[in-house]
Amino acid sequence: MEPYELYPALKHAHVAAAATSWLLFLVRGLWLLRTPWRLHRGWDRVVPHTVDTLLLAFGLLLAWITAQWPFVQPWLTAKLGGLLLYIAVGLYAFRAARTRAARAAGWLAAQGIFAYIVLVALSRDPLPVPWLLERAAAGLPIH
Numbered sequence: 576m577e578p579y580e581l582y583p584a585l586k587h588a589h590v591a592a593a594a595t596s597w598l599l600f601l602v603r604g605l606w607l608l609r610t611p612w613r614l615h616r617g618w619d620r621v622v623p624h625t626v627d628t629l630l631l632a633f634g635l636l637l638a639w640i641t642a643q644w645p646f647v648q649p650w651l652t653a654k655l656g657g658l659l660l661y662i663a664v665g666l667y668a669f670r671a672a673r674t675r676a677a678r679a680a681g682w683l684a685a686q687g688i689f690a691y692i693v694l695v696a697l698s699r700d701p702l703p704v705p706w707l708l709e710r711a712a713a714g715l716p717i718h
């Protein structure tokens with residue numbers, strides 16, 4: 576089997592890991608703001624990190640298979656930078672922020688960064704807003 580034959584399965588796995596990561600971040604964010612005592616117990620300690628590691632691993636495998644690399648293709652540099660920022664802002668919201676307002680601000684900012692990464696992935700452009708507006712004006716779907 577040639578590596579490129581794994582492309583469809585890897586892309587599905589990468590997108591599924593991205594969707595799961597977002598869902599977990601959403602639920603944990605609601606816990607953070609409403610019932611913080613639920614956090615950092617049981618599955619919540621392991622599952623989000625495992626999903627995020629898989630997301631990155633599938634992303635790097637896809638990069639290898641499609642011969643596109645961060646620091647070579649600007650959109651992949653933007654994605655990797657966005658992912659690091661997403662992790663840093665997430666850590667701030669869940670670990671460092673002390674007030675409810677600061678936690679909410681960190682969590683909301685991380686949502687915005689995640690949306691940016693998805694738009695970069697779909698447009699393959701580090702500045703995806705013009706692409707988004709063009710698609711919207713033409714009535715075309717973004718996926």
Ligand code: HEM
Nearest residue numbers: 590593631634635637638641645654655658692693696697
């Ligand atoms: C939060 C982080 C990430 C999210 C939400 C995300 C999301 C996505 C999505 C939705 C696609 C599918 C795009 C489409 O259907 O056209 C995709 C494709 C891809 N992603 Fe990611 N991604 C993330 C991180 C990464 C990272 C860190 C890398 C590698 C450094 C990466 C590499 C790729 C590659 C190579 C593709 C396939 C491109 C192609 O088909 O030409 N992703 N990503």
